[in-house]
Amino acid sequence: MSNTRDQQDGKSMTCAEFQATLPELFESGVNVSHDEHVLGCENCSALVRDLEYIASQAKLLLPIHDPSPTVWDNIQSAIRSDTDHKTPVPSGKQP
Numbered sequence: 308m309s310n311t312r313d314q315q316d317g318k319s320m321t322c323a324e325f326q327a328t329l330p331e332l333f334e335s336g337v338n339v340s341h342d343e344h345v346l347g348c349e350n351c352s353a354l355v356r357d358l359e360y361i362a363s364q365a366k367l368l369l370p371i372h373d374p375s376p377t378v379w380d381n382i383q384s385a386i387r388s389d390t391d392h393k394t395p396v397p398s399g400k401q402p
Contacts, residue, residue, distance in 0.1 A: 320344045325351055333358070 325344040332339045339345060340359070345352045 322348060322351055326354070329355075329358070333362070 320343075322344075325342070325348070329339070332342065339355050340352075342355075345355050
């Protein structure tokens with residue numbers, strides 16, 4: 308029913324109107340798969356399934372755990388140590 312009107316329960320919504328509301332629907336945490344328009348529209352139903360799949364796969368890309376504070380402390384110490392061991396260049400002279 309692409310770009311047609313959904314007539315369920317007397318409520319009309321085009322595919323474009325539904326798709327314009329998708330970001331807010333996903334952000335709200337509601338189950339978009341149960342939306343009236345999705346239940347009656349094969350194209351929007353497929354779109355929602357694809358977006359839900361992409362979102363679930365994207366979560367797998369995120370690190371499971373943030374590095375411990377010790378890691379960041381070690382990086383900072385190594386940077387300081389590297390900076391401390393460099394010989395300063397006298398002003399006005401190029402290395």
